[in-house]
Each structure stands twice: as structure tokens, then as C-alpha cells.
Amino acid sequence: MKSLPKAEIGVFGGSGFYSFFEKATKVNINTPYGKPSAEITIAEVFGKKVAFLPRHGLKHQFPPHKVPFKANIYAFKKLGVKTIISPCAAGSLQAKIKPGDFVILDQFIDRTKGREDTYFNGPEVAHIGGATPYCPRLSQVAIKACRKLKIQAHKKGTVVVVPGPRFSTAAESMLYTSQGGEVINMTQYPEVVLAREMEICFLGIALITDYDVGLSAKRKVKAVDSKEVIRVFNQNLEKSRKLILEIIKNIPAKRDCLCATALEEARIN
């Protein structure tokens, strides 16, 4: 059997991210949790092996509630990935976070329903900690990279993850705003906790496309039309490509964060 190629960094991103790298290799991986969203492309970036996986599939055929999260994270683990960079489109729940801004996530509130969110269903049991779900070391790298590229970014932020595929009602959205949610998205959970269970450092970057419905319903901000949303989305993609390259360049090899040994204190048996 052919042995699997290795990669140290995993990025949730499609062809927009890797199409300009030469000598990319493609690998099909199977996992005990099924197939990941797509074949994985591995390319060398700044001397580092980076694996790219489009979260929603090559044809964007997996809606948020159908993304094979467990297979995706496990596939990265099988390649030897120690760091995952997870950009995601998100709406803003606070007027100060504007369309086009980036938010380096540090907390989440899970509002999804019934998603498979653990590899520990027994007989092996582990309870991973939740105090610092995102890797603080990677956040610092991302903050510096945003500063260097002059990207308007918020150094931290709480993402409310909703099940989708429908968007929130104005009442739900206002509730999330009042509870301290800063951005809203449909895919960060359970990606972030599954990565921690696999002792992989995880960086979540929310790319803000619009204000969520609660803010405009309360007339705190002006409602934006869909043309504007698409324009901002495309601009964000371009900026996030540059940002991810800058982050890859600067990720230190040494892992002195809590993610690397997350299971040591989490295991019960």
C-alpha cells in the first residue's frame, strides 16, 4: 500500500487558495467516519507542506449541516497536521464589527442541533476543556499578520454557531447580540472542538460579509443588498488568501500551547 503524504498545516479552503502552487499533489483519504468533503490537495508553501480541503466540497455540495466534520478533521490528523487554519464567512452581531472586517475568534457559543461533535463515544472517554477553545498562539500570529497587511481586524471575538441552512430570525439575532455574541456562522462548531480532541492547534478567522438581521431590524445599521454582500465576500476572499499565506510563513515550529497536549488531562481511562 502506498504510504500517505505528510502535511504539517491544514487549511479549509478551495481551489482559490491552492491553484497558484506548482507541483500540488492530490490525495483521496478514507476515515473511520467516512470520506472528507473532497480530495485533499497538498502543496509546499514557504517550505512547509500545506493541505487544502474545501469544507463544502468541490462543487459546494455540502450545506453547513451536512459537512462531514469528523471525517475532515480526522483526515488532516492522518496526514500529520498539527495546525488548522479555518477561515469562514460570518455575519456581524455588533455594529462596531463592519462588513469587510476580519475577526480572530477566541470563543464560541454552540447553538447547533445534534451534530456529531466528539471522537470519544466510549469505551474511551475524554472530556476536553472549553475555557480556551481556539489556539492562543496562532491568534497572536494572525493578529500580527493582519497588522502587517493592514487588514481591519478584531483581535478577539465570540462566534455564535447556528445550525442552518436557514438564517436567523430578527428575534433570534437580537437575542444573540444581547447575549454577547459578536459574529454568527454555521460551520465553526464542531470543527474547533474536534480539532482540540485530535490535539491540533486551531485558528478561526471570521470574514464578515454583512450585518446579521437583528442589527438592521433594530435600525442600528443600514440594511445591505445582496449585490453588496457578494462584493464584500469576493473582497474578503482576496484578502484572506494573502492573510493565510502570511500566517503560514510565520507559524513557529515550536508548539508551546495547551492544544498539543489537550488529551493528557482530558482522558478518563
Ligand SMILES: [Zn+2]
Ligand atoms: Zn495551539
